Amino acid sequence: MPSPQKKDPCAPITVPVAAPDRRPVEGPEADEELALLAKAVGHPARVQILRLLVRREACICGDIVDELPLAQSTVSQHLKVLKQAGLVRGDIDGPRVCYCIEPRALRRLKALIGSL
Amino acid sequence: MPSPQKKDPCAPITVPVAAPDRRPVEGPEADEELALLAKAVGHPARVQILRLLVRREACICGDIVDELPLAQSTVSQHLKVLKQAGLVRGDIDGPRVCYCIEPRALRRLKALIGSL
């Protein structure tokens, strides 16, 4: 194989600088979006997961399970919720999956909350 | 009666300047608090109500019911949720109730979200 060192599955895609989100922060669509994001954050376990992922600025994998007092399946479900809300990304790295926060979505959430 | 003009039931209490919240934005308690607040915001109707209350910087009452496509009882329940989360205050004004946002709680939410 050509690359002896594992390539980082969480390397940023193509967004070196933060392109400011052009979408509006008000109106029915924004309300719906804010509700969706807030709902995803609206559970202590999910908050903990998000905190974990931002603290380890890079991405980690199912070590999350070890950090939380929950079963593996439960953690997986919470990750799914966060992924569906767009707050988290899961990149496949061989047999394991590497999760990292989606900075764009997080910024979007902050913008929406800030508009209140 | 001594006062010919109705006194504003939503007049600010005693907090002219914004005393910055001294509580931490991280740790288990903060996680729980953020989850609670986010959960309250995690519904489109509740977002709309919050928007209404911040737009009319002053407080309004059950006009909220007229603004939303929901039954009165449903709106009342959403208001209850927001009140229990501390995001909204309801002051009794004679036969009707005057709701207004609780700026401290809103600032707190922004601080907690900002800490992510």
Added chain:
DNA sequence: AGCTCGTATCGCCGTTCCACGATGAACGGG
């Protein structure tokens, strides 16, 4: 006192959430 208006609460329903164990699918190593 009785009435009315504006809210809150109750009871009911169907849906969704949350937790778990068990099972399944994908990948890498021996």
Added chain:
DNA sequence: CCCGTTCATCGTGGAACGGCGATACGAGCT
């Protein structure tokens, strides 16, 4: 090729959510 590791998904049970109409409450008016 089989096997262990890692994660996702399924199925289930209990709890909470979200909607509504019906009903109760409380303050003011006549």
